[in-house]
Amino acid sequence: MSPPESMERPLFIPVILGTPRQGRISEHAANFVLERLAAWKDVETTLVDVREVPAPTRGAGEDIKIPSFSELCMRADAFVIVAPEYNHGYPGLLKHVLDTNLKEYIHKAVGVCGVSAGPFGGTRVIENLLPVLRELGLVTIFWDVNFSSARKLFDERGEILDPAYAGRFDKFARELVWMAKVLRHGREGVPLEA
Amino acid sequence: MSEETRKPLDCPRCGLEMNRHAEKIAAHAVGEHGREDSSGGVLYEFHTCAACRFVLERPSA
Numbered sequence: 001m002s003p004p005e006s007m008e009r010p011l012f013i014p015v016i017l018g019t020p021r022q023g024r025i026s027e028h029a030a031n032f033v034l035e036r037l038a039a040w041k042d043v044e045t046t047l048v049d050v051r052e053v054p055a056p057t058r059g060a061g062e063d064i065k066i067p068s069f070s071e072l073c074m075r076a077d078a079f080v081i082v083a084p085e086y087n088h089g090y091p092g093l094l095k096h097v098l099d100t101n102l103k104e105y106i107h108k109a110v111g112v113c114g115v116s117a118g119p120f121g122g123t124r125v126i127e128n129l130l131p132v133l134r135e136l137g138l139v140t141i142f143w144d145v146n147f148s149s150a151r152k153l154f155d156e157r158g159e160i161l162d163p164a165y166a167g168r169f170d171k172f173a174r175e176l177v178w179m180a181k182v183l184r185h186g187r188e189g190v191p192l193e194a
Numbered sequence: 195m196s197e198e199t200r201k202p203l204d205c206p207r208c209g210l211e212m213n214r215h216a217e218k219i220a221a222h223a224v225g226e227h228g229r230e231d232s233s234g235g236v237l238y239e240f241h242t243c244a245a246c247r248f249v250l251e252r253p254s255a
Binding site: 137 | 213214215216217218220238239240242243244247248249250251
């Protein structure tokens with residue numbers, strides 16, 4: 001039996017870098033994630049830097065929908081969010097940008113990579129993001145990646161120093177890809193019962 | 195559910211019949227359609243095109 005057409009199309013999984021701050025260590029984490037995900041079989045990806053998403057701040061939600069970002073989200077099968085932990089929470093601009101869409105997220109998978117200077121690797125920002133992502137209609141996976149002690153984790157060129165992160169990310173990516181495939185099948189071919 | 199909302203949507207981009215796969219309360223639509231539920235939102239349904247990935251929403255009946 002041949003797989004459905006939707007299973008043959010590569011998955012598109014953008015990586016969202018969730019902070020605009022100067023000197024952000026999360027950029028190194030996002031580049032690491034992007035590089036590993038780009039090497040994944042049958043996955044296409046790109047980096048979405050919230051700093052570059054032209055979201056007006058005099059307005060909110062779908063009232064300030066950004067066509068290029070909405071189109072990218074519509075095309076996406078899943079998302080990876082790389083988010084630093086700021087005072088135990090998520091960056092305000094990340095939430096502002098995410099809130100500009102809704103229908104583009106429904107029944108799509110999302111995984112979160114937390115970044116923090118301390119030993120918990122953004123655990124609290126991940127926990128705080130989960131209810132937001134759920135309300136946006138996204139489906140969260142149960143693997144995270146926690147970039148701990150981030151200031152010491154990357155060298156001056158932004159290369160990760162701890163080789164264990166490759167295996168941790170691959171576990172995360174395997175689950176995300178599985179969820180993305182299943183949800184795409186559902187979105188495109190499994191009707192909601194009346 | 196009315197006859198109009200039972201009718202499947204055709205994709206405005208490629209013409210294929212879309213799949214209605216979700217219903218969800220959407221807070222952003224309050225005031226536009228005047229059918230708020232007890233949570234203060236409006237119930238929307240969501241449709242996806244298998245051919246071009248286009249998505250549409252419309253208020254549920």
